[in-house]
Amino acid sequence: TCFGFYWRQFMMDGVEDNAWGYLKVCAPVVVIFAPLGSIIASHFHRQVLAALVYILDTIALITAFIVLRNKIDVVFGVVSGSLLLAGFLIFFVLSKLGQKYIVAVEGKRDQTTEA
Numbered sequence: 001t002c003f004g005f006y007w008r009q010f011m012m013d014g015v016e017d018n019a020w021g022y023l024k025v026c027a028p029v030v031v032i033f034a035p036l037g038s039i040i041a042s043h044f045h046r047q048v049l050a051a052l053v054y055i056l057d058t059i060a061l062i063t064a065f066i067v068l069r070n071k072i073d074v075v076f077g078v079v080s081g082s083l084l085l086a087g088f089l090i091f092f093v094l095s096k097l098g099q100k101y102i103v104a105v106e107g108k109r110d111q112t113t114e115a
Contacts, residue, residue: 005019005023047095050091054088057084057087058084061080061081061084064080065077
């Protein structure tokens with residue numbers, strides 16, 4: 001973002017006033033909440049963080065449907081919901097496959113230590 005603003009301001013026509021406004025609003029939020037998120041993430045298990053991401057994505061999708069109710073058609077809603085569900089299913093299957101892999105590796109390790 002900083003390089004993009006620099007490039008647009010000094011190498012091109014300049015940055016629009018709305019973009020400067022967005023930067024002024026977003027900079028304090030990022031400065032405060034990025035380190036805070038890092039601290040919080042270091043205290044939670046990765047599966048808890050994954051669950052929080054699913055919950056927040058679902059809340060964001062539902063909120064977008066409520067806010068943009070007149071601008072969203074049914075096809076867009078179905079596609080968005082399907083993508084959310086597909087992401088959940090893919091990561092659920094990956095976690096189950098990872099659990100099976102860990103059991104297989106531990107079983108193989110136990111067999112080699114017994115021999």
